[in-house]
Amino acid sequence: MSALYPGDVDRLRRMSVIEEGDCKSINMANLCVIGSHAVNGVARIHSEIIKASVFKDFYELEPEKFQNKTNGITPRRWLLLCNPGLADVIVERIGEDFITDLRKLKKLLDFVEDEAFIRDVAKVKQENKLKFSAYLEEQYKVKINPSSLFDVHVKRIHEYKRQLLNCLHVIALYNRIRRDPTKSFVPRTVMIGGKAAPGYHMAKMIIKLITSIGDIVNNDPYVGDRLRVIFLENYRVSLAEKGKRTRLNLFHRW
Incomplete structure (x- = not known):
């Protein structure tokens, strides 16, 4: 040099x-x-x-x-293994070639207006949400509304990755429900997952904040099932596989 x-x-x-x-x-x-x-x-x-x-x-x-190298998914794990119901719906429309060539998924663009396809995907999604809701209730002893919007935020816990901003949003939603309990709200289940570096004190405090907010929100009878907050403990691939089944945007980057 x-x-x-x-x-x-x-x-x-x-x-x-x-x-x-x-x-x-x-x-x-x-x-x-x-x-x-x-x-x-x-x-x-x-x-x-x-x-x-x-x-x-x-x-x-x-x-x-x-x-x-733009990130994508490995279809054998994140689609066939994790979400066989969705894989079956796709295979019925475009065959199995997409398994070894994800570019073939573009064929699904021909079905974006197909009511039967949209209905089948929605059915798979709701079935998966029911299964995941049962899993969360078993693991965290919190009753989940499977028809709620699943709001998922999974990243390493870090100040710049905005988990704290997400917490402030949840607090704002909670205050709106408390302020006017009779108003119509879209039910929402907020799930935040990730790990903090061993010496990162602020990140660990953010995890504590998430769990503290969950303790208040999940036990407030005024809120009911309109808002739930879950911190996904020990986030790992096997848990990601369960959660992935409920997120069926086919072109979503994991």
Whole structure:
């Protein structure tokens, strides 16, 4: 790098594997880029950010190394295994080719106005919501309205991922119901899931806030089944598989 960019000390510092300071350390991100044959983001916007700012120096050095891999789903797990009812409805309309080539799902665009298809998808969705409601009631001892809107927020618990903002929204909804209990409200079940880093105190306080809000909302007779709040404990793939069955937007990015 010294030969390519003579005198550019700042660039050398940004690209170095060694972080200088009172206690030297390894810059793991730089080491990963240097040691990898390819680097990618998981969405086009993410990939562009990597090239434009996060690893700009490395991109200028080896632009061919940087790629994009937009996240999708593995149909065998997240559709066939998790949601066999929906898979059957799709197979009836377009066959099984989509299992090995997800681009074939575009054939479903021919059915967006098909009332029978829409009805079949809605039926599968409601059946899945009934099953998941029973699971939540068993695990959390909270009666869930399976006809409610399932409002799901699953991400690592972090201040910038807006779980706190979601909590404020739930509090606002709760206050509206308390203010006018006779008013018509769309029933909503708010589910928040994710894990916090061991030393991230604020994230753990956000989890505590979610559970505290749930204790109040779920036990308020004035609210009834119009609002429920569940913190999905120990969020993991097996639980994600159960929850995925209730979210049937075919082109939703997991």
